[in-house]
Structures are given as C-alpha cells and as structure tokens.
Amino acid sequence: MPEIRPATFETVPEFVPAERPKRRWLVPAAVAVVAVVVAGVVVVSRPGDAAPEAVTAAVSPSFVNDSDRRSRLIDELLARRVAAFKAGDLKAWLADIDPAAAKAIAFETKRFANLRQFRFTSFDLSASNVTATAVFDEKPDVIIDQISRLTADVDRSVIPYNWKLEFTGDTVRITDVAPSYHQAYENPLLFPPFDDVPLKSASAGGITIAAAVGSKSNPQAFLPAAQRAAKLVRSLWGSRPYATPGFVIFLGDHKQFLKWYDNNAGRQGAVGVTVFPRPADEEGTEQFDRPNPTVMHKPNEPSWIRRGAGSRIVLDVSQFTSARQAESVMVHEMAHAIAPHLIQSKAGGYGPKATNVQATWPIEGFARWVEFLGTPGYAQSAMRTVRAGRAYRPAGPFPPSEGFYAADAKRQSYNYNLSSSMFLAAEQAGGRQKAVDLYVCLSNQMEYQADTEMFINTCISGVGLNPSTVWTAQRRLAGSQ
Ligand SMILES: [Zn+2]
Structure with a gap:
C-alpha cells in the first residue's frame, strides 16, 4: 500500500496574531510522497x-x-x-x-x-x-x-x-x-479537483492557483504571496536541471483538502500537501523512474532525473490564520514541488524496511529550512524549540522516518525543526547553495544511510563542506552536545 505522508503542525510564537495570543497556528505541511499503481x-x-x-x-x-x-x-x-x-x-x-x-x-x-x-x-x-x-x-x-x-x-x-x-x-x-x-490500488491521485467542483483560478508568471467557485478563497488574492514564494524557491534552486517550470496550487476548504488527490485517509493535521503524478509517455503508459545516466555523478547531482511528472500543491485554507502563514506554507510546499525527481515514489517500497526508501528527514528538513529563508526570526525560534524538546530526542542524529509524522503535534513540529538544523548548519558553514547541494545528495541516500552519521558525512564532505564544522554548528543549534 503506498504510503501517503501526511501532516505537520507547527508552533511559531512570534507569528501569533496579537488579538489571539494563545492560538497556535499551523505552519507547514507535508510532502505526500505519492505513487500511482495503475x-x-x-x-x-x-x-x-x-x-x-x-x-x-x-x-x-x-x-x-x-x-x-x-x-x-x-x-x-x-x-x-x-x-x-x-x-x-x-x-x-x-x-x-x-x-x-x-x-x-x-x-x-x-x-x-x-x-x-x-x-x-x-x-x-x-x-x-x-x-x-x-x-x-x-x-x-x-x-x-x-x-x-x-x-x-x-x-x-x-x-x-x-x-x-x-x-x-x-x-x-x-x-x-x-x-x-482504481481505488483498489490506493491511487493517491484520486479525486483531482477539476473532476470535483467548478473551479475559478488566477494565473501569472508560471503559477496557477485554483479554488472552488463559490468558495471564500480568492485565487487572485493568493497570487502575490505565491509569486514571492516561487521567486525565493526558484532563486535558491538556480540553474539546477529538472526543476518544474511552474507551480499549480489548489485552495481547498478542510473537506476538499482531505479529498482532493487523496482518499480521505491521510492528511489529518496537515495544512498543505504536494502530490506528484507519475510520468507517462504519449500513449499513456506510465514510465519507470529514470536514473542519472552519469553513474559517477558528483554528490550534488541527483541520482534520478525523472520520478514525477510535475507537482500539485493542495492547501487547506481553513487552517490559515494569517497571510504570512499562507506564504510560509507555499514556500514549504514549493520547496518539495520544484524538484519532483528528488522525491521517491513510496508505492514500490517493498522489501526490508528502510533499505529501499529514501529518508523523510532530509526532505522535510530541507523544506522547513527554505521557510526560514524568507522569515526573519523563524530559524532562531525553531531551534529554541528543538533545544527545549529533550523529551523527543531520537536515538540517532535525526528523527527516523517511522513516526516522523507523529500524531502528537509538538513532536511532529520537533521532528521538522530538528531535521532542518542540518541545513541551517550547512548554510552557516558554506552558504545557501551548499545547503541545497546537501539536500540533493541526501535525497539520493536510502533511509538507513541517511540516519547514520558516517553516510551523512559522505554527503557533507561530498559537497565540499567540512563534517566537523557542520556537526559542531548542528549540535550547537540543536543543543544535542
Ligand atoms: Zn513537507
């Protein structure tokens, strides 16, 4: 059964609207690592x-x-x-x-x-x-x-x-x-929004935003924030190959969010999700993932050059409490969406656990780190919560994929933030582009490798960073020393 990855909660005190000081608002969101078995x-x-x-x-x-x-x-x-x-x-x-x-x-x-x-x-x-x-x-x-x-x-x-x-x-x-x-096959592309309800939309600069006709969401009103988010993610991505040329965003109410591109099964607690359709040829035959033909490619080059045909971002606007939060969620999802070739389909994840699937923490940690870039103060606040969250500390350096999207919102938030500490550390040690290189390299690793300091070090040094400098920074950020 394909694993649909739900959900995340987040607490970011400095964004709490003044009139609702107790309210914890929800930041991003999960990548639905999705596959189609049709x-x-x-x-x-x-x-x-x-x-x-x-x-x-x-x-x-x-x-x-x-x-x-x-x-x-x-x-x-x-x-x-x-x-x-x-x-x-x-x-x-x-x-x-x-x-x-x-x-x-x-x-x-x-x-x-x-x-x-x-x-x-x-x-x-x-x-x-x-x-x-x-x-x-x-x-x-x-x-x-x-x-x-x-x-x-x-x-x-x-x-x-x-x-x-x-x-x-x-x-x-x-x-x-x-x-x-093909519900029997748990196709995660169940219920595309355009089959469900009449849509209204707005498009500009390679971004299309759609919502149900009659819903309170105005796609046009989301465009400026989406464009800022896309500009940030795209500039970070630079000229790296295989990036999606555009973004498609669906604004749903809570019910629609749970339904669109899903089977009402796996998104409780999430505010956003990115779905990756499988690539197909002109006859409609679904295509196998395509590995990088350069076997001895550099560590900062992807091992796969095709795994998703593109990406569809679905947002639960009913959970947004501020425009700034909506933008932060869009940044997070676009960080997943821009590189569908880096996200592995989970449908084929048979065999011994952790030996044939990529790890969750580099994917979610990277997307969380990209959120930090557009939001002053967020990284510091996130690292404070990591240092305070001793009860959640995993056995290894980063949270295991199993249980990453914990039902406990605080724990889930901790998992995202702890995972992001590696990319913050890489940024401190070598700048933003090194952090992106590190994400590309870690996305190539299998779960059991990415959880091990030795394998993580092959990526850190592979992208030209000094492991001891990076781990020193990471431990200082996460307070795990
Ligand atoms: Zn995510």
Whole structure:
C-alpha cells in the first residue's frame, strides 16, 4: 500500500496574531510522497494493437472487422474531442455525447471549463481496452486515458476515465463519462479537483492557483504571496536541471483538502500537501523512474532525473490564520514541488524496511529550512524549540522516518525543526547553495544511510563542506552536545 505522508503542525510564537495570543497556528505541511499503481491495470491493449492470437482464432472474420471498424470509430471520436479541447470549442467537445446523457454532459461541461483554465503543452485521449470488449458489445465500457502535460510539468501524466459507448451502424456515441480512479490500488491521485467542483483560478508568471467557485478563497488574492514564494524557491534552486517550470496550487476548504488527490485517509493535521503524478509517455503508459545516466555523478547531482511528472500543491485554507502563514506554507510546499525527481515514489517500497526508501528527514528538513529563508526570526525560534524538546530526542542524529509524522503535534513540529538544523548548519558553514547541494545528495541516500552519521558525512564532505564544522554548528543549534 503506498504510503501517503501526511501532516505537520507547527508552533511559531512570534507569528501569533496579537488579538489571539494563545492560538497556535499551523505552519507547514507535508510532502505526500505519492505513487500511482495503475500502469498495469490501465494499459491492457490498444486499438492499434494486434488482437491476441487466441482471440483472432476464436472469432469469425466479421467480428474482427467489427473490432477494426469500432476501433477506428473510437479513434476518430477521440481525435475530434482532442481537437475540440485544444480549440476551446465546448460545443464540439460535447458533440459526441448522447443528448439524453445529462449526467455525462454536465460532467464534461464542468471538466472542460476547469481544464481550460490550465495551460497545457500536450493534451491527448487514448483508448485502452477497446479491442477486447468492443468486439462483442454494442454498448461497451472502455477506459479512456487522458494524457496531458501542463506547462508547469516536466513530463506527461495520465488520468483514466470510464466511458460508456454506444455503436449504431457507422456511428458511436458517448453515453457516460466517469472517473476511473482504481481505488483498489490506493491511487493517491484520486479525486483531482477539476473532476470535483467548478473551479475559478488566477494565473501569472508560471503559477496557477485554483479554488472552488463559490468558495471564500480568492485565487487572485493568493497570487502575490505565491509569486514571492516561487521567486525565493526558484532563486535558491538556480540553474539546477529538472526543476518544474511552474507551480499549480489548489485552495481547498478542510473537506476538499482531505479529498482532493487523496482518499480521505491521510492528511489529518496537515495544512498543505504536494502530490506528484507519475510520468507517462504519449500513449499513456506510465514510465519507470529514470536514473542519472552519469553513474559517477558528483554528490550534488541527483541520482534520478525523472520520478514525477510535475507537482500539485493542495492547501487547506481553513487552517490559515494569517497571510504570512499562507506564504510560509507555499514556500514549504514549493520547496518539495520544484524538484519532483528528488522525491521517491513510496508505492514500490517493498522489501526490508528502510533499505529501499529514501529518508523523510532530509526532505522535510530541507523544506522547513527554505521557510526560514524568507522569515526573519523563524530559524532562531525553531531551534529554541528543538533545544527545549529533550523529551523527543531520537536515538540517532535525526528523527527516523517511522513516526516522523507523529500524531502528537509538538513532536511532529520537533521532528521538522530538528531535521532542518542540518541545513541551517550547512548554510552557516558554506552558504545557501551548499545547503541545497546537501539536500540533493541526501535525497539520493536510502533511509538507513541517511540516519547514520558516517553516510551523512559522505554527503557533507561530498559537497565540499567540512563534517566537523557542520556537526559542531548542528549540535550547537540543536543543543544535542
Ligand atoms: Zn513537507
């Protein structure tokens, strides 16, 4: 079962609004290290595929001809709808839907309006299992993959839909369209917001922010803070390769936050989450992670150059108590979102614990440290809480991944802040770029390595820092000496 990583609470006393002195507000947030286990299920066979031999032998030539004809009809239907979407032609987008299919028309009208608010570099529809079913059925159910890449993405990703079709002579009509989310596989891309509610949005400078029509959140009002956050994260990232060209942010109320890109399972206590769709090729086949082809790459270069197609940030605006907090959460999530190739899918995390997954602390510690950069006083306050939190001190130098997102809010906050102390120390020893280098290097390490001082030192010295200088600074910050 893929591990969805929830949640964090934070207490930052200096941000407490004056009129609510006792209130503890929530700072960031978690990375949903997310994976989609649909590839083998969705990709069965395609209209262009040769029919399996056993089938062609068993059916008469007329069935085969029917299959070919129907596949062609479906391909033409898909081509018409893709053209209609790209042209922004709602009438043409709906033209192949049965006029009596009110539910399908409503769903596709809503999706059209929602999707058209995003900028795409590619948008395609592909039929997956048509040959197998359409041979025998006048009214087949087919899975149609929507394969698209936003301008904010580094790759295409795929979302499957169930269509019901009806063949009559030489025509085919759509009688139903519904999400096909493969709940059985715990697909963390369940319930994309654009399938759920009509959206309103605002875009500028490679950032798109969307919220439900009728919600109190005004995407336009969040844009300036999002742009400041993006500028900070992007300038920190510099010219490093494989960064996402843009950011997509969804503003939800509490219920929507728990639902969007999730299955209502794992985000209690979080205020933000970053979700990474799996990369797919132009046919909709999900792609394997791609390692850095330079085997002997430098320690500050990533070991993987492709693991996510992009990123989707979802925020729970109902928990924000100030605009400044919202900006801090956006900084945190963008620090995750900008480099999807550094975040490992958890779906394949079988085998001995900790030997095949990356550690949590470098990911969350880095994102927390990036928050510090735009917020004077935050680092000092966070380190004070670490020094005061002796009860939570882990056995190793940093919190283990198991239990990192503790239900105890104070403990969870401690875990984030203790983890960030390594990046603060690296910054003190060698500047911000060394801290980013260290994050890249540590993200390459497996959990059992990243928890060990010896392996951490290979990264510290690998990026050109002196381990004893860095550990001295880290111990002073965290009070663990
Ligand atoms: Zn996080």
